[in-house]
Amino acid sequence: MSTAETPDADVIVVGAGPTGLMLAGDLATAGVATTIVERRAEGSNLTRAFGVHARTLEQLDARGLADELVATGSPVRQLQLFDSVHLDLGRLPSRFPYLLITPQSNVERLLRVRAERAGVTFRTGQAVVGVRQDADHAQIELADGSTLRASYVVGADGVHSTVRDAIGQPFPGRSVIKSIMLADVRLDHAPEGVLAVNAVGDCFAFVAPFGDGWFRIFAWDRLNQQPESAPLEFEEVRAVAKRALGTDYGMHDPRWMSRFHSDERQVPQYRVGRVFLAGDAAHVHSPAGGQGMNTGLQDAANLSWKLAAAVRGTAAPALLDSYQAERHPVGRLVLRSSGAIIRMAMVERRPARIARNLIAGTLLKFRPAARKATGVISGIGIDYPAQPGTHKLTGQRAPDVALAGDPARLYEALRSGGFVLVAPGQSLHEAAAPWADRVTVVTPSDSSTPTMLVRPDAYIAWAADEADATQVAAALTASCGAAATSDRLVSHIGGASAGHQQHVDPAARPGADA
Structure with missing residues (x-):
C-alpha cells in the first residue's frame, strides 16, 4: 500500500x-x-x-439525545430475571433509574x-x-x-x-441457545406491565412493545429445537408463549417470523x-x-x-x-x-428452580449484592482500572454533578465533546486556560466537590480533594496533551475574556441536539 x-x-x-x-x-x-x-x-x-440501560442513556444525555429517546419509550424500574426474582432499577444513582423499552x-x-x-x-x-x-x-x-x-x-x-x-x-466461544423464535404480532390485550417475561424450565418467552401497536415475541422451546432454516409456524410461537407466560395475549396477524441462535464469543x-x-x-x-x-x-x-x-x-x-x-x-x-x-x-427441574429462586431472591434482598447486580446490568457500576496511588474516583463513572450557572449539569457540559474540568476555584480555571481548545471548565454548585477532570466518555481521568494550579496543569497535560500555542488559543476563544474558559453552547455546534 x-x-x-x-x-x-x-x-x-x-x-x-x-x-x-x-x-x-x-x-x-x-x-x-x-x-x-x-x-x-x-x-x-x-x-x-x-432495552436502553441507564449508563447508555447517560452517554446519550452527554450528546443531547437522551430526552428525545426517552419520549419514544416506556421506563421499566423492575427487571424480571425469572419467576419471582426481580432487580430494582429504581434505586440507581442516575438521572435515568430504569430500563427504557424502545x-x-x-x-x-x-x-x-x-x-x-x-x-x-x-x-x-x-x-x-x-x-x-x-x-x-x-x-x-x-x-x-x-x-x-x-x-x-x-x-x-x-x-x-x-x-x-x-x-x-x-x-472463540460457543452457542448458548439454539432455535430462538422471533415474531412481530398484534395483541388483543397488552401485558399489564411494559414487558412480559417468564421461564418455566422447558421454555421461556418475552414480549416487548414497538410502541406503535406491534409487539416482538421471543420464544424458546427446549423440547423442539429446530435449525434456523426450518420453517416457523405462527401456532408454534403462540403455543410456546402460552406455556411460558400462561397466556398468549390474543396474539394475531404476524407480519414477520424467524429463528436465530445466541452465541457467547469474544x-x-x-x-x-x-x-x-x-x-x-x-x-x-x-x-x-x-x-x-x-x-x-x-x-x-x-x-x-x-x-x-x-x-x-x-x-x-x-x-x-x-x-x-x-x-x-x-x-x-x-x-x-x-x-x-x-x-x-433455563434450569429444567422444578426443585432446582425453587432453589434458584430462593437463593437469588435472598441475595438480592441485601443492598450490596443488589447494588452490584444492578450496577453491572445497567452499566452504572462499571468502572475502569486506575493506576495505583491515584485518587479513588479515578476511572469511575462521573456522577451528574450540579453546576453553578449555565450549563446546570455536568452531562450538559459534556455536550461540548471534549474534556470537562470540574473545579471550584478561579485559580484552577486560569490554570486550565491553555487547554481551552480541548477543555471546558465548570464550577460545581457544592464547593466541597473534588476537583475532577472528566473524559469525553463521562469517566473520571483525574481527581483531587484539594488541587492546586500545578496539579491541574499536570493532569491536563497527561490526559489532553501539551497546552495549545497562543495563536491557536486566540483562534479558538475569539472574544472570550482572558483567564476564563469558553462555555460552548451545544446547540450551536453542527451535529449536536440539545
Whole structure:
C-alpha cells in the first residue's frame, strides 16, 4: 500500500448499526473526517434490541439525545430475571433509574440524524471484502474493486464481521441457545406491565412493545429445537408463549417470523495495528439482561474520543491501547453476567428452580449484592482500572454533578465533546486556560466537590480533594496533551475574556441536539 496517496478520510467505520453510528457521530462532531461504509443499501427492519440501560442513556444525555429517546419509550424500574426474582432499577444513582423499552430502530434513527448533521460521509450498498494496513494508514477493499484509505478503520460490522476476519482475529466461544423464535404480532390485550417475561424450565418467552401497536415475541422451546432454516409456524410461537407466560395475549396477524441462535464469543484483541473492533464484531452474548446494544454503544463512547485525539496528534502513545485494556474486561464481564442469567433461567427441574429462586431472591434482598447486580446490568457500576496511588474516583463513572450557572449539569457540559474540568476555584480555571481548545471548565454548585477532570466518555481521568494550579496543569497535560500555542488559543476563544474558559453552547455546534 503506498503511503503517498491522500487518505479518503481520517477514520473509516464499517457498519451503520448503533455502534458504528455513535462512533462516527462522535468523531465527526470532534472535527474528524469520517466515512461510514455499510453493505446494506437501506436500514435494516430487524430490531432485536429493545432495552436502553441507564449508563447508555447517560452517554446519550452527554450528546443531547437522551430526552428525545426517552419520549419514544416506556421506563421499566423492575427487571424480571425469572419467576419471582426481580432487580430494582429504581434505586440507581442516575438521572435515568430504569430500563427504557424502545426499539433499536429509534436509537439508530437519532444517531443517524446526528451523524448526518455532523458531516459523516455515508457509503451504503457497498460491501467490504478486505482490509490492509501499514505503519501509516489502513485501507479497505470494496466488492466493486475500489478502495478507501484512512488513518484508522473500525469494524462495527456485527457478529459476521468481515473486518474481524480480514485482520485474522479469531472469535472463540460457543452457542448458548439454539432455535430462538422471533415474531412481530398484534395483541388483543397488552401485558399489564411494559414487558412480559417468564421461564418455566422447558421454555421461556418475552414480549416487548414497538410502541406503535406491534409487539416482538421471543420464544424458546427446549423440547423442539429446530435449525434456523426450518420453517416457523405462527401456532408454534403462540403455543410456546402460552406455556411460558400462561397466556398468549390474543396474539394475531404476524407480519414477520424467524429463528436465530445466541452465541457467547469474544475476540482476544480489540485492536490490531490501525484497525479496531467494536460492538458485536468484538463480542456477542445471550440476550439476557438486554446488554448487547448497550455494550456496543459504550465501546463506541470509549473509542471515539481516543481516535479523535490520535488524529489531532494530542494522544499519548498508550491512549489507543487503553481501549483494549478498558473495554475487553467489560465485554468479558457482560458475557459472564448474561450467561449466568440465561443458564439460571433455563434450569429444567422444578426443585432446582425453587432453589434458584430462593437463593437469588435472598441475595438480592441485601443492598450490596443488589447494588452490584444492578450496577453491572445497567452499566452504572462499571468502572475502569486506575493506576495505583491515584485518587479513588479515578476511572469511575462521573456522577451528574450540579453546576453553578449555565450549563446546570455536568452531562450538559459534556455536550461540548471534549474534556470537562470540574473545579471550584478561579485559580484552577486560569490554570486550565491553555487547554481551552480541548477543555471546558465548570464550577460545581457544592464547593466541597473534588476537583475532577472528566473524559469525553463521562469517566473520571483525574481527581483531587484539594488541587492546586500545578496539579491541574499536570493532569491536563497527561490526559489532553501539551497546552495549545497562543495563536491557536486566540483562534479558538475569539472574544472570550482572558483567564476564563469558553462555555460552548451545544446547540450551536453542527451535529449536536440539545
